[in-house]
Amino acid sequence: MAVSMDLEELKETFSFFDDWEDKYRFIIDLGKDLTPLADAEKTEANLIRGCQSQVWLTHQLSDGKLHFQLDSDAHIVRGLSAVVLIASNDQSPEQIIALDLDGLFDELDLLAHLSVTRGNGLRSMIEKIKHIAAHS
Numbered sequence: 001m002a003v004s005m006d007l008e009e010l011k012e013t014f015s016f017f018d019d020w021e022d023k024y025r026f027i028i029d030l031g032k033d034l035t036p037l038a039d040a041e042k043t044e045a046n047l048i049r050g051c052q053s054q055v056w057l058t059h060q061l062s063d064g065k066l067h068f069q070l071d072s073d074a075h076i077v078r079g080l081s082a083v084v085l086i087a088s089n090d091q092s093p094e095q096i097i098a099l100d101l102d103g104l105f106d107e108l109d110l111l112a113h114l115s116v117t118r119g120n121g122l123r124s125m126i127e128k129i130k131h132i133a134a135h136s
Contacts, residue, residue, distance in 0.1 A: 031078025037071040050124030096133035
């Protein structure tokens with residue numbers, strides 16, 4: 001992941017935008033900064049079920065911290081993936097389990113501006129990350 005902002009910077013930047021079109025563009029731009037997964041990692045085993053678009057997730061546990069990599073074939077989903085990674089990447093499994101990602105998306109008012117299927121995909125992404133954390 002090449003996104004170089006932390007969660008507070010994300011919230012602060014998001015608050016600068018008054019218009020949802022601007023917020024949408026910002027999210028898409030975040031996705032452009034993600035390092036794409038290699039084609040070899042875009043496997044059935046890494047595919048997240050429940051997403052409208054194809055979304056792949058890989059992870060590594062190193063020094064007690066989980067590092068995730070997400071990729072998608074849809075620009076907005078790559079951006080949403082970047083938001084999820086900013087909030088959850090390189091933390092301990094316990095920290096990830098304790099994260100209130102639903103609360104973050106409520107705070108950013110994201111779910112209200114996404115289609116139902118995009119919102120369900122986002123929840124599937126979060127569930128998969130928490131599942132990995134719980135079993136690490």
